[in-house]
Amino acid sequence: MMYLRVLGSAAGGGFPQWNCNCPQCKGLRDGSLHARARTQSSIAVSANGLDWLLINASPDILTQIRDNPVLQPARARRDSGIAAVLLMDAQIDHVTGLLMLRERGTPLPLLATPQVLSDIGSGFPITQILSHYCGVQTHALQCDGRAFAVPGLPDITLHAVALDSKPPPYSPFRGSPRPGDNIGLVLANPANGRRVFYAPGLGQMTPQLLDLMAGCDVVLVDGTFWHMDEMQRLGLSSKTALDMGHLPQSGAGGMLEHLARLPARVRKVLIHINNTNPILNEDSPERAELTAAGVEVAHDGMEILF
Template sequence: MKIKVLGSSAGGGFPQWNCNCRNCDGVRRGTLKATPRTQSSIAVSDNGTDWLLVNASPDILAQIAATPELQPARRARDSGIAAVLTMDAQIDHVTGLLMLRERDTPLPLHVTDSVWQDLSTGFPVTSILSHYCGIERHRIALDGNALTVPALPRVRIDALPLASKAPPYSPHREAPERGDNIGLVFTDAASGKRAFYAPGLGAIEPHVYEAMSDADLILVDGTLWTDDEMIRLGLSKKTGADMGHLAQTGAGGMIEVLDSIDRPNVRKVLIHINNTNPILVEDGPERRLLAEHGIEVASDGMAFEL
């Protein structure tokens, strides 16, 4: 099983187009040791040819251009993207669907019922694409059974409901539904190795912790260093918890959670990193602290094989 990180930033990318925080200003000026990043997405394959796109970010065209495996190679119009799965209906995870409209067959899309509702109403991507390639919907049932993704016959995919909020444009924004946000476990049939992926994670529920503890690769929410990060910088009135993200530091934070997982040789990688997060500074004290805890920071183009 192969996993490629297409984008490792939170919504807005890094640097964010309208942000003048220390990180964004420093990376633009070249005064900070940091690497630009596109918005969060990964691709998964069991043969290196057919890929499941997990989350379609607004940066999808740049990500395809940077990833030869996803580019046309077999016929006049073609793509290595065999299917798409979106873990929620957030704008930074579904806008890229519109950029795939030139397909000559309906786009296979794996989503939960609540995400399908959001994409049919508050952000009507399904209606828009019906005028172009169309969508072939595959339902993620959250009934405990593995997903069937024909393009990945040798990879078992299990979806886990996560505690979270639907997007602001969702009909059920203030009444969260099971399936608004999911985590994923990918298991390679040959090696038995597992990868856990959750770029948006607001709470460590027992079933989530169990999945993380059993994984050989943990790709998990790295949005904010502190819960009040955005507030202290004067960039938002919301905490990380308000936005559905568990901060790295503090009691019960992501560092503490990952420290408690002692599976041999497990790789612990933070992804979906906000432009304000000091872990983006490669020679900063926060990055050194993560290294002491055996925690890595994802970057675009990072690849794993399990």
């Protein structure tokens, strides 16, 4: 059995966002909204329940470790269940937590595409900073369809898929995205053949990607925005969901339309949910629409076995 634990299910800023007084954040703070608080998105995967692959290191990693005791097995005076880290992209909310792991006693195995390693080696030089602390052992991922293993975690098989999304605003390639700036990940259990597809940032669906998802048992995908113009409606930004590299759930060509094409046996879960998204309100019509469509909303602490 493989274990997947959702450490954080929110988009950047978390929920409630520290400086936001939109109806969602305000309602959660004053208790008028039926919703759960969420930290910034990250998952962890293990084959034995002791040694874990951390997928994205959010700024909330210390809180997430505290809230998930399985990540601290306490086998020695200094210990961690985090055996390696894999980055899906170079976004601030997915890489900043690496700095919190600097007290590690040995170099941190870090898996990412060459594009992501370039961004966090220069534009936001986390790997350079960590070289003065624990250091990192980088492993470049190729989005060529070939399966690969994680150093120290041989029982987990993965392969990476290049997605259409955007690198972070600090990247010199923000305006000209490259394949490898953002990936989807297939996690497979070699013992039973079950597969999970993980993609917290997804700007466009393709027939090939939909076919890949149809062959998985669970899809854990981008749930950032409900509306294309969600941020504009609230006066929080002039950008659309696609401008920010995310496919909205609703509307023609939205995530829900694509998920409806998947076989009924596929478990469908949304993650990386922005604080403005009405699906966070468990009493909302949007949440009811998801339930009717058989689509779940990830929450911190959710566990998926495969």
